[in-house]
């Protein structure tokens with residue numbers, strides 16, 4: 001599920017950020033009503049959850065909601081369909097399971113992203129999780145940072161092969177070597193053909209650098225840029241101030257030289273989040289699996305917790321692909337854990353149509369949706385399987401707002417009416433953010449055939 005709000009009425013709980021701006025983003029203390037009930041978002045430090053906490057979420061979701069638990073595209077969880085009047089019980093149960101922030105005002109700012117395999121990925125240049133933990137703790141401990149937008153994100157990339165580079169973050173750092181991070185604003189660590197580096201900072205200064213950037217940002221937070229936008233994200237700052245000027249105002253020895261524009265990160269491995277992945281210690285593997293369309297019911301989450309207890313000392317990591325990773329599984333148990341996840345309904349292989357399909361809440365949960373994206377995605381997966389096609393990267397969006405995908409996927413279906421979509425194919429996004437319109441107002445069957453034809457041309 002995307003980390004944005006669906007169209008709603010007013011939040012039930014504290015509905016404002018620390019700057020006094022109304023926020024429609026769900027949080028642990030801000031349960032936001034949607035068509036299918038309240039949404040409570042649980043921010044997971046570095047995407048990590050214990051089996052005990054997973055059971056607590058399953059229990060309260062079973063008692064107080066329609067029972068939909070969603071993995072989000074920021075490696076968090078949310079409970080949907082919370083029944084009116086049960087919000088205090090939900091919040092109390094989550095706090096009792098240590099799922100809240102170190103202090104209540106800090107819940108919104110716990111947005112520090114790392115690879116789900118940070119610390120264990122054999123391709124990593126360094127372990128990003130230590131720095132990420134320190135940043136997370138300081139964000140929570142120092143009240144001035146609680147004024148940041150609930151969407152303000154920081155990515156710390158250790159160079160892992162399992163890495164999400166499609167979600168822009170306000171500040172990103174990416175390991176160049178053991179001593180150096182590249183950094184940038186309002187984007188992602190750069191690949192060869194996209195994004196760009198603003199400079200380099202010594203790894204020993206990385207924490208101070210992040211907070212110097214935040215202090216600079218906070219000096220502008222809530223003011224307006226020359227385009228009239230209220231500044232709540234770094235992209236609003238870049239309208240008037242270049243990355244070079246920001247760097248010049250930060251009193252740290254930032255290295256900026258000719259290689260800044262040229263540096264790019266090694267490409268991650270596609271679909272590394274599914275199936276069995278090697279770890280740095282070859283006695284262990286990480287097992288990745290996707291609940292279809294990112295949704296779990298309480299019974300499945302409980303069974304996953306039981307499996308984590310047996311296979312991983314009780315650790316579950318959530319990923320920005322709305323999936324899970326069980327780290328530190330004995331290599332000899334790899335196949336049996338995969339089989340168990342398959343039997344629980346998880347997707348563990350990339351060649352299944354639903355493995356690369358995302359949707360927003362659709363008409364079951366959002367008042368702006370023109371179509372039931374979740375149900376239609378299942379139908380589309382069946383249609384594609386019948387056509388022996390698996391297009392990698394399909395996004396079904398209930399309207400053109402595109403909450404579920406920060407960047408265009410290969411194919412985007414935008415709802416026009418129940419069961420019908422405009423179909424876009426990403427070739428050139430200069431005229432439309434989704435790409436070229438290849439079919440207007442198509443039924444799911446028609447869309448499936450269109451995508452199959454495009455897929456066969458690509459092969």
Ligand code: SF4
Nearest residue numbers: 360366369398399403
């Ligand atoms: S993309 Fe549109 S329909 Fe889907 S959740 Fe966002 S606002 Fe609602």
